Amino acid sequence: MITKTVSNAQEACHGIQDGMTLMLGGFGLCGIPENCITELVRRNIKDVTCISNNAGVDDFGLGLLLQKKQIRKMVSSYVGENAEFERQMLSGELEVELIPQGTLAQRCQAAQSGIPAFYTPAGYGTEVAEGKESREFNGKMHVMEHAFKADFAFIKAWKGDTAGNLIFKGTARNFNPNMCGAAKITVVEVEELVPTGDLDPNEIHIPGIFVQRIFQGIHYEKRIEQLTTRKKG
């Protein structure tokens, strides 16, 4: 098997530069690449475009990069939990492209799959379709959407092996599998890095071919955004 392991986030982020386009997995704070985000803050990479469903909260996730004004542009579907984000957006400091969540996922998937463009009904007749080609199929209007082009994808998986094979957990899966292989370099941090051969080939969500670098993450906080519970009995 082809070995993909690197030692840590620092090594995994080798080659990243100001102005690049980054994909980041996660939905809210669930399944985000915490170690890589910390490293992006530490490196103080500037002027990046981030493709990520959400923008974190003020003091966690992508919110950390927003605080330090490292982000030039966000491509997201929902950014409602972040006051600093809203401030930077309304003031014009931050460029924001809001797109439908399914379109976001499919544009990642298309990039992974070498499909340059596809049609979706989402957003037809709304401002997200402005400037885009639209076209009728089966009596219904659709919008043409393109595959994303990104330099790095930062992925959080649950388990991974040294060949880059990945298994995700629960709803921490979300955009992570769709972003693997959707950028020039896919970097994966895992909660548990196991030797090649330890994962059942039938249970692998993402084969290692979509991964360039994988490392054992540390100190996962896994912050809960909305703690909702019920009482027993």
Add this chain to the structure above:
Amino acid sequence: MITKTVSNAQEACHGIQDGMTLMLGGFGLCGIPENCITELVRRNIKDVTCISNNAGVDDFGLGLLLQKKQIRKMVSSYVGENAEFERQMLSGELEVELIPQGTLAQRCQAAQSGIPAFYTPAGYGTEVAEGKESREFNGKMHVMEHAFKADFAFIKAWKGDTAGNLIFKGTARNFNPNMCGAAKITVVEVEELVPTGDLDPNEIHIPGIFVQRIFQGIHYEKRIEQLTTRKKG
């Protein structure tokens, strides 16, 4: 959970009619819906269009329907293992549309996903692109391909639960997951039907929402097309 179980292939094929378009999972004889094929032969359904990567062999798989001349048209990528097929095709009795394998898979996937059309470089400049729109993306020519429209999809899975959740095994997976939910009615036969709750939600390949009917298959032959082995030592 929503229960999807039916008793057997006979019940699962309820509503099938002459002239319909059918999708059938499998690659060669690996992962084919043996019980449903037997039932299609028994019902003597005629003039069907079959979307399936291959056409079986003379006396097994879709070859059984070919023998009885039940198939009007095949949509496949490779049909090299079937003499009766080649005879019917060259004589003009059987209409055949050969398309690239990846395009076949993606047209199923697009139907499952509500994507009416997409672009692929496969086949550009060849006769499979004739009559199709072509277009340049990123300096390279692509062909526009459409989602399939089918009436029934016949799927073979390894394990399934009564809610229709599916797990496939080895390379018997192939086109089966991509065809689930890609037709109006998706019928699944499984080697092992388990109670809902027995499958780990993290290990399910296809959620039950893509499945309308599921049943416990019987008498699997699982014929090997090319037995290749090596000697020990």
Add this chain to the structure above:
Amino acid sequence: MALDKNQIAQRIAKEVKNGYYVNLGIGIPTLVANFVRNDIEVEFQSENGILGMGPFPYEGEEDPDLINAGKQTITALPGASFFDSAMSFSMIRGQHVDLTILGAMEVAQNGDIANWKIPGKMVKGMGGAMDLVASAENIIVAMMHTNKAGESKLLHQCTLPLTGVQCVKKIVTDLAVLEIKDYQFYLLERAPGVTVEEIKAATEGDLVVEGSIPEMQF
């Protein structure tokens, strides 16, 4: 008496039929799950990647890797499945979800809906709403009949940026159940004690009232 949010959810729950896969938006729609009859088989899909969503976890049993689209901690019922975002929207875009219930800021009498942006003021984003309304064949909007300023949310024409065009078929508000047909709002049911006149007054768009309008049953 105008309904409270729970009562709106309770009325909508009656629209949930046996065998339905249902996607619930944030807010009132989320409450619908609490009122669905338990003698029917229904599964809830959350677009972040779960089918077979269960109730909130017991205190201390919450799992940060298990949330719904509102980022709330949840549980998975037996028979649930997890999947990635592309597959989740295959379910939605591919019309495998039977019923979509979501909130709105405005609905127009042609079925247009606006619920994701107030220019210059609020820009949270559309999340999955644009995919849902563009593809769902069966959409119910759950909302208050008027906004906080007392202005009608059922309009001749939406004033806010649209989420989708000509897609809403049914609306349940604190005052009424309405259907959209032939570019008009048809009044189907009144909230208990609410008069047709009150509903007319609260509806800016064209309202059709045919015959006597029954009170909602719960």
Add this chain to the structure above:
Amino acid sequence: MALDKNQIAQRIAKEVKNGYYVNLGIGIPTLVANFVRNDIEVEFQSENGILGMGPFPYEGEEDPDLINAGKQTITALPGASFFDSAMSFSMIRGQHVDLTILGAMEVAQNGDIANWKIPGKMVKGMGGAMDLVASAENIIVAMMHTNKAGESKLLHQCTLPLTGVQCVKKIVTDLAVLEIKDYQFYLLERAPGVTVEEIKAATEGDLVVEGSIPEMQF
């Protein structure tokens, strides 16, 4: 001496580099796996849904649910993965596979390839070949230099229906290793004992011979 099929495979194996994901077509390409140095890390992909394909199983250990794209029973190496056909072609179309080795009936000097159909005679289908040649950046064609009738398979222009246009960069035949550049065949290596004249005679397309042409090394 012209090479036999195993020797063609052996020569091609030298093109397989450390860290490569490789897709092997049916026929001679399949044999390449037997000759890859075992001190480099290479993974074989088969488009029916396996990455990390291993050798044939021991007698009696064959699994009908585990085959390659040639429908042969195979094994999976530790670290292998199984996936569906759409994902398999995501690997291929998305250019994640580093090297594609496949057979051909004809190759033209502009890089066109034909290998799936002889009108009126043979129509097996293209399988995954059209996807592979349309997307792969690194394609090696493995074939005999001439067909059974002794006619050249390296042509000015293909006569059979095409599989792909202007995609082949390298060809290894029983007589030679050739590169396609500027719409011409460039002779790179000779099979041991085969003369440049013999190769010229067997090549219908424009053949460029620059300097002295070395014999292949294995």
